[in-house]
Amino acid sequence: MHALKRAGWTAFFGMLPAMVIYIGIALVPIGMSFYYSFFNWDGLSPMKFTGLDNYVMTLKDGIFWKGVSNNIFMMVTGIFGQLPVGLLFALLLNRSLRGIKAYRSVLFMPVVISAVIVSIIWGMVFKIESGLLNGMLDLIGLDAWRQDWLGSPKFGMLSVSITYIWQNYGFFMVIFLAGLQNIPEEIKEAAVMDGATGWKHFWYVTLPMLKETIWVTLIFAISNSFRVFDLIYVMTGGGPAHNTEVMTIYMYNSAFQNMSFGNGSAVSMLILLFSLIAIYAAKLLTQRNR
Template identity: 60%
Template sequence: MQTLRGTKLAIFLGLLPALIIYLGIAIVPIGLSLYYSLMNWNGIGSMTFAGLDNYVKILGDSTFWLSVKNNIIIMVTGLIGQIPLGLLLALLLNRGLRGSGLFRTIGFMPVVISSVMVSLIWGMVYNTEYGMLNNLLGMVGLDSWKQNWLGDSTWSMLSISIAYIWQNCGLYMVIFLAALQNIPDEVNEAAELDGATGLKRTMRITIPMIRGTIMVGVVYSISNSFRVFDLIQILTGGGPAHQTEVMTIYMYNSAFLNMRYGYGSAVSILVLLFSLIVITLINRVGREKDA
């Protein structure tokens, strides 16, 4: 009995530093944001209690709902683009073809370079005057297809979504590749003996065996889509006319540009709630399919 208590104490003491760090960087900031969201505060003067007034104003603001719509666009395009493309690249690299190590490094490179650099690269690609995309269209005689890709509300969110997919696709490629390489060789050998090869083996054996990893990728992609900020802030600043503004930029503008820290904190709480609701729904759907 004494040994068991000593073991539990040792485990607790081992976890304590990580627990303290987690409380300091996650739980405490959330608690402070919740507290500030109930206040009117400009960051300098005294706070006054506002209750739920900030939340009422946010939910009545059409710009906020436009930012929610843009977040949903980023989330959906991220899921449609990043997960299947990352899985496809992982399946190709898992075949052990010559040069796969080099391609893996190239594919993962956008993940490790800074978002500022990614934004500058795609800003040059989309530039109206000297951008690579418009220049290529002109070279092949498609001048009528040239667009102000970031300044036209028709194309701006699509253009940002493509840059977002390019930036993060390599991460899911590496995650799925690691899962594929952990599939026992005996499984693939048994599948070949049963006549399951190529696409049939991939769809009926390989993908089901890494389904848990794919769900992790889906959850992370959703979570990441609600945190996107710097890419859009540098490319468009949320413009034109709020057409590319997402909730994090709406929160930033409210808190730091308009000096409404209580209002901005309320937005941050709503961002957290939205992401938790969507992730919970995805997890529930995944559990129902497993059942």
């Protein structure tokens, strides 16, 4: 009994530093944002309690709902873009070949590159005058298809989403690769002996064994889509006419351009709420399909 208690206290004190750090950098800022969301404050003058006015004002703003729709678009992009691409590369790299680690490192590289650098690189691709994409269209005789890709209300979000997929697919590739390598060899061999090869092997053996991994990647894809900021801010600034603005950019503009920290805090709470709702909805859907 004493040994168990001693082990329990040892585990507690071992976890205590991490718990303190987590509370300090995650829970305390959330609590402060929740508190400030009920006040009108510009950072200098005394705070004035306004109740739910910041939430009401935000929810009545059409620009905010434009940001919500763009975040939903980014979430769909993450789920149906990053996850399949990451899984595809994980399947291709899940083998013992000479130099395979080098290929994995190269494909993972976009994840470790700064979002600002990624934005600049892809901004050069989509640039209207000397951009790589328009240059390629000119080269193959499709100059009529030239666009101001980032400045177009029609193609702005599409261009940003392509960059978003490229930036993050490597993260999901690594997670899927870990899941694939955890599938027991006995199950793979038994499936092959039963005649399951190629597509059948993937659909009836590999994919079911990756259910928990898929759930983890789904959570990351949803949470990342609600946190995206720097990529879009550098590429478009949320323009043109708020067409690529997401909730985080709306929050930034409210807090630091309009100097309304209470309103910015209210937006941050709404972002947290919407992300939790989306994750819970995904959980219900995955549980129903299990």
